Amino acid sequence: MNLGEVERLRAATPGCASVIHFNHAGASLPSQATLDAIIEQLRLEALCGPMEAADQSVQARARSAAALLLNANTENIAFASSGSAAWGMAFNALGPWQDGERILVGRHEWGGNLACIARAVSAGARLEVIPCDETGAVSVSALQQMIDPKVKLIALTWLPANGGLINPAEAIGAVARQHGIPYFIDAGQALGQLPCDVQALNCDVLKGAGRKFLRGPRGTALMYIKPGFLERLVPGHLDVLSAPWNGEGFSVRDDARRFETSEVSVALLAGLANALEEFNHLGATRIRQRIEGLSGQLRERLESVSGLTLHNLGPANQQSGLVAFTLKGWDSVELKQRLAQRGINIGANGVAYTPLDMQARGLDSIARIAVSYLNTEEEMDVLLNALNELSLIKD
Known part of the structure; x- marks a missing residue:
């Protein structure tokens, strides 16, 4: 992705x-x-009227673009209002849970997913954390040693919210398939950053929000459900779309739309369709290369900021565009607010986002820079100058 192309993409982005x-x-x-x-x-x-303007071609475009993104078939794609809602619907459809059944998760699992799992634990299931390897990633060899007939789910947050780790999702999928264990991937930060092939990942369920690196609107998310696995999932809620009338009664759909409802924002799906098509046109590999280059350069430059500590996990030569750090003397939320006053947006995460990992590393909060292919070296210069100035205020 050359600089001229980046400038054209930026010119087409008002923000x-x-x-x-x-x-x-x-x-x-x-x-x-x-x-x-x-x-x-x-x-x-x-x-024309909201119902009259509900052209089915809009949803068809979005579903086709999502399927292309994931290397899946359109009938295996469902849309939801958020990634957390999608994951929760799929997880809850697995039940009921029995005493002693085991759920294996990485230490970096998203807090919203853990909140869903907590209900299964209250019903007698056991939540167990897969150990990390020497780089801080989920250990595939440790996972292999944990497998027994009681394991009913392996869940992975592919790219954790609190740093640059890229977990070995494909290798974990191979273990899950070897033992016939359901495998859920939270790809919320991966979609739009990395190539994402559900066939290679060997996952049964994968979800991600549209609003992150895919650049779609808030209130949209997509979910993939593997063919053959769908029949094992019993949705907790049905309506005339997910279980249409067949002349004699209501019959649950045989595609992923059994997790959708008849009421949907067609406008948001129109925006998502366009965002997905733009991403597919640019290509995941090219986007990955640009984000990897920019974020690697940024990590190196951040090391020179006085009082700044990077909180990286995973191999140094294989990081995502999420850069987690703390700045001495600064609360992460306060730092985010101070940078916003200078026209610079970053994120700030507390323990609730990734509680198992944050507690394991003794972190109360982190500030988070998330790099996109839209960002430039000039923007990094402004950010670094601001961080250097703010580091002196509380030195």
Whole structure:
């Protein structure tokens, strides 16, 4: 991805002209075309009536683009209002849980997923944490040693919210398939950053929000469910879309849309469709290369900031675009607010986001820079100058 292409992409993104945005892991900046798709659908709804303007081709476009993104079939794609909602629906559809059944998770598991698992634990299931290897990633060899007939689920947060780790999702999938154990991947930070092939990952369920590195609108998410695994999932909620009337009664759908409802924001799906098509056009490999280059350069430069501590996990030569750090004397939320006053957006995460990992590392909070292919070296210069100045205030 050359600089001329980056400049064209930035020119097509209104937010790039008004803010220096390093919070793509929270929510990225949508393109003008994505905004136009949403607005046009809302305009049609206002002129024709919301029901009358609900063109099914919008959903078909979004589903086709999502399937292409994941190397899946369209019938294996469902949309939801958030990644957490998608994961929770799939997890709850696995039940009921029995005494002694084991759920294995990485130490970096997303807090929302752990909140869902807590209900299974209260029913008698056991939550167990897979040990980390010497780099801090989930240990595949340790996982292999933990497998027995009581293991009913392996869950992985592929790219944790609190740092640059890229967990070995494909290798973990191979273990899950070897033993016939259901495997859920939270790809919330991976989608839009890395190539994501569900066939290679060998996962049964994968989910991610549209608002992060995919640059789609808030209130959208996608979920993949593997063919053959769908029949094992009994949704907790059904309506006339997920269980249509067949003339004699209501029959649950035989595709992933058994997890959707008849009420949906077509405008948001129009925006998501455009964002997914833009991502597919650019290509995941090219995007990965740019993010890897920029974030690697940024990590090196951050080491020169007085009082700044990086909180990296995983091999140094294989990091995501999420850069976690703390700055001496600064609360992470306060630091985020002070940078926002300078027109620089970053993130700040507390223990609740990744409680097992944060507690294991003795961290109360971290500040988070999330790099996108939209970011530039000039923006990094501004960020580093600001951090250097703020480090002196409380030195």
